[in-house]
Each structure stands twice: as C-alpha cells, then as structure tokens.
Amino acid sequence: xxxxxxxxxxxPFFDRLEQRYLDLLVGCASNVRFDARQFILREGEEANxxxxxxxxxxxxxxxAGHRGPITVETLEDGDIVGWSWLFPPYRWxxxxxxxxxxxxxxxxxxxxxxxxxxxxxxxxxxxKRFARIVEERLQATRLQLLDVxxxxx
Amino acid sequence: MVALMPPPMVASAQHPxxxxxxxxxxxxxxxxxxxTLELGSEHAAExxxxxxxxxxxxxxxxxxxPISISGNPTQPNVLIHTTREVGAVTRAMRQLSAGDxxxxxxxxxxxxxVEEAAGADVVIVAGGIGLAPLRPALYHILAHRERYGNVxxxxxxxxxxxxxxxxELKQWEAGLRLPVHITVDRAAGAWRGSVGVVTTLxxxxxxxxxxxxxxxxxxxxxxxxxxxxxxxxxxxxxxxxVSMERNMKCAVGFCGHCQxxxxxxxxxxxxxxxxxxxxxxxxxxx
Numbered sequence: 183x184x185x186x187x188x189x190x191x192x193x194p195f196f197d198r199l200e201q202r203y204l205d206l207l208v209g210c211a212s213n214v215r216f217d218a219r220q221f222i223l224r225e226g227e228e229a230n231x232x233x234x235x236x237x238x239x240x241x242x243x244x245x246a247g248h249r250g251p252i253t254v255e256t257l258e259d260g261d262i263v264g265w266s267w268l269f270p271p272y273r274w275x276x277x278x279x280x281x282x283x284x285x286x287x288x289x290x291x292x293x294x295x296x297x298x299x300x301x302x303x304x305x306x307x308x309x310k311r312f313a314r315i316v317e318e319r320l321q322a323t324r325l326q327l328l329d330v331x332x333x334x335x
Numbered sequence: 336m337v338a339l340m341p342p343p344m345v346a347s348a349q350h351p352x353x354x355x356x357x358x359x360x361x362x363x364x365x366x367x368x369x370x371t372l373e374l375g376s377e378h379a380a381e382x383x384x385x386x387x388x389x390x391x392x393x394x395x396x397x398x399x400x401p402i403s404i405s406g407n408p409t410q411p412n413v414l415i416h417t418t419r420e421v422g423a424v425t426r427a428m429r430q431l432s433a434g435d436x437x438x439x440x441x442x443x444x445x446x447x448x449v450e451e452a453a454g455a456d457v458v459i460v461a462g463g464i465g466l467a468p469l470r471p472a473l474y475h476i477l478a479h480r481e482r483y484g485n486v487x488x489x490x491x492x493x494x495x496x497x498x499x500x501x502x503e504l505k506q507w508e509a510g511l512r513l514p515v516h517i518t519v520d521r522a523a524g525a526w527r528g529s530v531g532v533v534t535t536l537x538x539x540x541x542x543x544x545x546x547x548x549x550x551x552x553x554x555x556x557x558x559x560x561x562x563x564x565x566x567x568x569x570x571x572x573x574x575x576x577v578s579m580e581r582n583m584k585c586a587v588g589f590c591g592h593c594q595x596x597x598x599x600x601x602x603x604x605x606x607x608x609x610x611x612x613x614x615x616x617x618x619x620x621x
Contacts, residue, residue: 249523250523256528256529258539322531322535326520330554331463331492332493
C-alpha cells in the first residue's frame with residue numbers, strides 16, 4: 183500500500199519538492215475517487231480543494247443554457263484540477279466532472295493557505311508551480327482560440 | 336540516434352508539365368467538408384510515389400490544385416487523395432463521379448523520412464486535414480512495424496465531426512500496435528475523448544526524445560507550436576519534419592509562386608526538417 187507521502191512525491195506537480203514541504207502537505211492531503219460522470223466541483227461553489235489526478239480523465243465544463251454542458255478542456259493523469267482556492271472569492275468558475283473512473287489526491291486549500299501564510303517559502307514554491315500550469319493552459323487556450331482548423335478559402 | 340539524410344526528391348518519369356488522364360473510380364465523403372478521390376488509369380499500370388509527396392490535380396475547364404497523396408505507397412495501382420472543399424477546383428472535384436476524367440501531374444516533392452527513422456521512436460502529429468499527407472507514412476511504418484521503436488499518432492481536430500479515417504484509426508489502434516491519441520478543440524454532447532489543442536498531448540506521449548523522429552502536418556501555426564513543444568520535450572529540431580503548404584502552381588520550381596526565401600516548397604519540400612524551415616517562416620516579409 184503506497185503512502186500518501188510517496189504518492190505526492192511521485193506526482194509531477196511536486197517533482198523535486200523539498201522533503202520538509204512534502205511533510206507539511208501530507209497533513210492537507212487525502213485520497214479520493216470519482217465515478218464516471220460524477221461532479222468533482224461545480225461552478226459557484228466554495229473552492230476549498232485542488233486535485234492531483236493519479237488515474238482517469240476529468241472534463242472542465244461550462245453549462246451554457248440550452249446548449250448544455252460544453253467541455254472546454256480535459257485533464258488526465260499527472261494533471262492538476264482547480265486553482266480558484268488560491269484567490270478570493272474562493273469560488274469555482276467551472277464545473278469539473280469525471281469522464282471515467284478517476285483517482286486523485288485532494289489537497290485542502292484552506293489548510294494550504296494557512297500554511298503558506300505561516301511559511302512564505304512554501305507559499306512561493308506552490309505559487310511557482312501553479313503559475314507554470316496557468317501559463318501552459320493560457321498558451322494552450324490562446325492556440326485553441328485561434329481556431330487553426332477553420333476553413334479560410 | 337540514427338543519421339538522417341535530407342529527403343531526396345523523387346522525379347517523375349513523365350514530362351512534369353503534361354497532365355495524364357486518370358479516371359475517377361470512386362468519391363467517398365470523409366466528413367462534412369472533406370472527401371477522398373480514388374483514381375485509376377489504363378495508361379499507367381502503377382503510380383509509384385513516396386509518402387509525403389503530392390500531385391497536381393487538374394479539373395478540366397476549372398483549374399489545377401496541389402493535393403497530397405494519401406494512399407498506400409505499397410499499393411500503387413490506385414491513386415488516392417483526400418482533400419477539403421475550399422475553392423472552385425476542389426468544389427468541382429467533389430462533384431465528380433465514377434467514370435469522370437481528370438488530369439494528374441506528379442508525384443512531386445520530398446517525402447517523409449520513413450526509411451531514415453528506422454530504429455527510432457516515431458511521433459506523428461497531425462492537425463485537421465493534415466492527417467491525409469501523413470497517412471502514407473503510417474501505412475509504410477505499420478507495414479514494417481518491427482523496424483521502429485515506439486510509434487504514436489497524436490491527432491487534433493476542430494470537433495469530433497472533423498475526425499478523418501475514423502474506422503481506420505480504430506483498426507490501427509486495435510490490431511497494429513499504434514497508440515492513437517485524439518483531441519478536439521471543442522466538443523459538446525456525447526464526446527468522451529480529450530478536449531484541448533494537439534500540443535497538450537505531447538507531454539503525455541510515451542517516447543524517448545533523444546531517439547525520436549517526429550513528422551508533423553497541419554496548419555502552419557499548429558506545426559510551429561507543435562515543434563516548440565517537441566523541442567521542449569527534448570526532440571532535436573533536425574529530427575522534426577514538417578510538411579509545408581504554399582501556393583504551388585508549376586510544381587517543379589519554375590514559376591516561383593511557392594518560393595520561401597531560398598527554397599521552393601514544391602521542389603525542395605513540401606517535407607522539410609524543422610531546423611531548415613523554422614528560420615524562414617520566422618521572417619514575416621517572405
């Protein structure tokens with residue numbers, strides 16, 4: 183049976199994170215499992231966690247009235263779900279739903295915010311990692327917005 | 336790492352400016368705006384070509400357009416092109432039916448480095464209709480699967496309705512040890528696959544970047560971002576190949592319509608090493 187600490191240490195998001203920080207993070211982490219089609223988080227609800235996907239696939243969705251839910255991105259093994267817990271008003275801006283059975287580690291955002299305020303080095307380390315993901319997703323979204331496959335005759 | 340030779344041009348035995356009559360054997364709709372033409376000729380028993388080359392297809396009385404060959408190089412008795420309805424010629428082409436005749440010049444241009452890639456992992460990245468020029472390379476690689484390491488197809492399209500060769504993709508994945516990862520830029524409804532741009536598949540793909548040859552085809556901006564992502568993974572720019580598209584007219588380097596700096600896309604390309612073409616496409620004035 184793998185310990186939470188070992189799982190966190192192996193996850194790409196925490197690659198080469200110092201042991202003392204891993205020790206702190208374990209106290210905020212728990213194993214979670216979602217069935218296919220199960221909501222992980224819903225737009226407007228309080229954002230108290232983020233998730234490290236271990237196995238599975240998660241769709242980020244926006245519910246668009248009569249068009250129903252529109253998937254804007256899918257996330258898979260090794261990806262992170264959720265950063266609204268980092269910034270006020272701490273509310274989710276999207277829905278996230280498991281496309282298939284998904285196993286993840288949930289990290290308590292309130293717990294991490296408190297620990298980051300107490301230890302700014304930890305906070306900086308976490309923000310650097312989140313900033314990189316935000317940058318990668320921003321670049322991908324820009325490319326998506328270009329609609330490069332559109333026919334221009 | 337295998338030593339990669341520059342892709343040579345395969346010359347046509349026929350006079351390159353004279354179209355040969357080919358008969359339409361079939362027209363198959365692939366998606367709402369793409370179709371596949373199957374051509375045969377009683378004059379030429381076989382049509383030898385290399386994966387990645389293109390032909391000039393002439394709809395008599397309408398015009399001539401360059402179209403990549405998307406058939407199987409080991410089955411040269413039938414000439415196959417998949418294309419999209421984007422202008423007067425391809426719209427007229429779509430109206431053709433079995434028994435109609437059109438003109439063919441070719442094959443022209445450089446090819447995918449399928450022989451040089453033997454012994455290496457092969458990452459094939461297609462965007463939209465860009466899967467069509469890559470299909471001959473896939474046929475070749477799958478016919479000689481044992482010569483290669485990991486082979487993987489990463490394919491991005493606009494929506495699930497734009498996915499080409501759906502049946503064949505399933506067959507390749509199921510029976511021919513070819514992992515196929517498809518992602519779409521936008522999806523709603525029943526789609527349970529990946530959503531996101533094709534570049535997001537690269538960090539997740541299983542290959543050894545130090546011993547990988549990548550073949551990329553799609554819109555130019557997609558190829559640019561894909562090449563950058565491959566480089567970020569550690570693939571050398573000289574091991575990344577892209578297929579370029581320009582306004583090709585003569586197809587033999589006479590007219591200059593497809594000139595890009597010191598190169599002619601029709602004659603020196605369409606397949607180029609990324610390390611050679613990147614500095615040229617970075618110059619906006621050319």
